[in-house]
Amino acid sequence: MSTIAATEFLPLVATGAATRDFMVVSLHDVAPSNQQVANTIVSELARHGVSVCSLLVVPDYHHQGLSTRNQEFVSWLRALEADGHEIVIHGYFHERPRRAKESLHDKFLTRFYTEQEGEFYDLGYDEALSRITRARDEFCASGLKSRGFVAPAWLLSKEAERAARDAGMEYTTRLHKVCDLRAGDEFAARSIVYSVRRNWRREISRICNATLFRYLEGRPLLRISIHPPDYSHPTVWRQVTAMIEKAIGSRTATTYQDWIAQQRLRRGM
Secondary structure: OOHHHEEEHHHOOHHHHOOOEEEEEEEEOOHHHHHHHHHHHHHHHOOOOOOOOOEEOOOOHOOOHHHHHHHHHHHHHHHHHHOOOEEEEEEOOOOOHHHOOOOOHHHHHHHOOOOOOOOOOOOOOHHHHHHHHHHHHHHHHHHOOOOOOOOHHOOHHHHHHHHHHHOOOOOOEOEEEEOOEEEEEEOOOEEEEOOOHHHHHHHHHHHHHHHHHHOOOOOEEEEEEHHHHHHHOOHHHHHHHHHHHHOOOOOOEEHHHHHHHHHHHHHOO
């Protein structure tokens, strides 16, 4: 990809920020059912210096109905996108029915690590391609420009990743890395994320993330992944905002699509 093509592909982050490290704050599981709290989170992030973030939007969250049929929700997303936020396709249904004869490893990942939401964990190519292209087309018809795909819980089969690439997605992310699907590059970048379903999960998350944040402070890309329920737990939310306030002094808040664009330009692509 030429430099001209790269700038056409995505808007470049401010040149003055090129010498700084970056932070991507992503808000996951965005759907009409949680629009109110999601909007509050976006406003709170702005108050703490994060002017843009990546919004991971579920096309039909838990089969509750197409997100794009809710005009108030779509208008809200379009306004955010116009302000520089990014709209990312996040699965399709965001749920995975239990399978017969699952291995212990499968059960751990799909029932304990995530609560039956690993939709793309073992999805075959054809079905993955169908769901991703359907989401892409629905978002496009609603005036939303989605260039990235992130699987629920970052559980993405090899076949589903190939489907995302063939569907025209420019990138995906996993728990430990960001993947440029066009260039074939992978960037090590562990995300900070919380599990808040149980008291013990919240406490372990807070302890582990405090250590993880210190470990990641020297890395060029800091990723903080937020889910709407995080906001309802004061101790979790205080830690999230404290990390953001500490990081924003030396980092530029950006989106995944803009960060990928800059990496391509740095490589002369």
